Amino acid sequence: MQLIIGGAFSGKRSTVRALHSEELSWVSAxxxxxxNDWKLQWESDTSLVLEGWEKWIMKALLSEQNDDTIRxxxxxxxxxxxxxxxxRGEEIILIMLELGRGIVPIDKQERRLRDIAGWVSQDAAKLADEVYYVWHGLNEQLK
Incomplete structure (x- = not known):
């Protein structure tokens, strides 16, 4: 599993395409x-890309009050x-938005999203075989 993480419009998708010349099955929030669409959308002989984690996390926040349960x-x-x-012998690529930099939101729910998204990205990094941080179109392999 590979994690590509960085700020909004930092070049994460371009990085995925540069690192992977093969066909990609793309599931985007x-x-x-x-x-759960990944099960139906992942075509054989392709790598799977999942992006939009902050939207999927927000959906979980709206239905579950316990942060540990969500994590x-x-x-x-x-x-x-x-x-x-x-x-399958095919790679999975997670594209995650870095929410931890910048101004801390005043709204309680937005702070909660930021916190949980940070924990989820830490867990993704822990489980990933490779981790790339992307900023200004440049990527650095961290793991």
Missing amino acids: YDERSL QFFYLFFSELKEEEQK
Whole structure:
């Protein structure tokens, strides 16, 4: 599993395309895709790209009050993805938006999103085989 993380419009998608010349199955929350769509959208002989995590996390925030439960859900989800990646022999790429830099939001729900997104990205980085940080169109491999 590979994690590509960086700020908004920092070049994360371009980095994915530069690192992966093969065909990609793309599941994006920005296209109103559900997190569970990956099962139907992942075509054989392609790598799977999942992006829009902050939207999927926000959806979880609206339905669950316990932050630890949300974090546990995403950790288990990443573990499931890793298992499927090994079964298929195809790579999974997670594109995550870095929300931890900049001004801390005044709104309680936005701060909660920022906190949980940070924990989820830490868990993704822990489980990922490779981690790239992207900023201003440049990427640096951290792991």
